[in-house]
Amino acid sequence: MGRYTVKVKDVGSYFNRSVNIIGIVVEFSIPCKSNGSDYCTILKIIDQSQNDHELSVNVFMTSINALPHIRAHKDIILLCNVRIENYEQNPFVIFCKTSSFALFDGRVSDDFRPYQVSPTFQLVDSDKDSVRRMRNWSQISSFDAGISQHVVSLEDIEGKAFVDLVCKVLHVCEVSSGKWMLFVWDGTDAPPISINTKITDEEQNALLLHIEPVRLPEDVLRNFPHVGTVLRIVADEVYEELGVHFQIVGNWVRMRNLQCKTKSGLWKGVLTPATKCRPLSEKDNSVIYRLRVCNERILERGRIPSTASLNSDILTVTGNERVGFATLLDLLLSPLLYGGYKCVVRMVAVYPSQTKDFRSPVGNYRIRMTLEDPTARIHALLCLENAEEFFCGYPDVDTLTNKMNKLLGVEGCEFSPRNPPWVHCCIGFHSSDESDAIGSRDFHVCNTRLVA
Secondary structure, eight states, rough: OOOOOOOGGGGGGGGEEEEEEEEEEEEEEEEOOOHHHHHHEEEEEEOOTTTSSSSSEEEEHHHGSOOOOOOOTTTTEEEEEEEEEEEEEEEEEEOOOOOOOEEESSOOOSSSOSSSEEETTOHHHHHHHHHHHHHHHHHTHHHOOOOTEEOOOOOTTOSSSSEEEEEEEEEEEEEEETEEEEEEEEEOOOOOOOOOOGGGGGTTSOOOOOOSOOOOOOOTTSSSSSSSOEEEEEEOSSSSSSHHHHOOTSSSEEEEEEEEETHHHHTEEEEEEEEEEEEEETHHHHHHHHHHHHHHHHHHHTTTTSOOOOOOOOSSSEEESOOOOOOOHHHOSSSSSEEEEEEEEEEEEEEEGGGGGOOOSOOBBBBEEEEEEEEEEEEEEEEEEHHHHTTTOOOHHHHHHHHHHHHHHHOOOTSSOOOOOOEEEEEEEESGGGGGTTEEEEEESSSEEEOO
């Protein structure tokens, strides 16, 4: 039994008719709830007849589980009894109630079983040959990330409301009831953000340490690269069970039309109805370029943030200048129960906020600093002799205030945005519970002097 399929280049001859089509899925919108009662995704497909033209396929289902969920780069979809419509003289495909589909692994193999089918799909003998031909063609054809003026790296997102990112999807999880989050990385550092809160806001409304409500588990964080920013991408309730239906974790993608926002001085991405995802091969030129840039940056700068000076900062000095630098994520995930690292960080907040309150009634320093680098944000204590060393003794309140204003990036009036400078800082840590070394870990500033 055979099944006749129409080539992509010929679908314009079938307006208002139903046809069968087979092609490579090169892009998809993340499955979500539509404005009505059903669920939708938009696919872009190509075939041998016209691999430079992508045909749009609009799929609507009453259940999100019934939508096609693409697994990987070059996966194949067989669409049956779909309708060809016309929009401004361009054809696109509508998936109707009588339509069906099957998804196949795009890799060459002797397995021709689909990994997902719609309820009414029926496999026929000729489908095996159609899939084989599509697989063989895809092996000799490259489908890259595409050229766009909107493609940027994370280090260049400042000032842009929407961007296209070539990035690796590291993780996806439900961070609170009905709220899902993607974690992506491209090897670069997102630019530091000016802090728009007042210093005194830390008393009642402290800066967040991370976008997610609770820090991710240790086993998840250990899979994150220790250099470069991991961008959190938030999704609202329309993306039900995102972790189940977004199946390309661990792969490189091009995220198109991703909205960029900030929260509590941290970058975040936002999924919108216009956001699309294009699976990429690790051999894609854009992926190779991103990895090469990351490796070159590590060779040149090590763990130093890309926007920080390679020279010693004049604001602070540390006790051991020959020790190499670490990132804050290195500190968070160190397998040791106690130890210390030298980092390049920004001090974005301090508690107490008033320098007159830095010392207890008996005269001891007791301060909590909020430190950040491109990989993480932490609280670190500055107390007792470590604080005495940091401040070079016990300067008067006015002198101490001037020093702290430089560290915190305070310029002009208290309502002006703050842009804290990068400084060198030694950070020690200790874990109180050997069975939960990461969760029970506390940090403290040590072996550092403020010399400004």
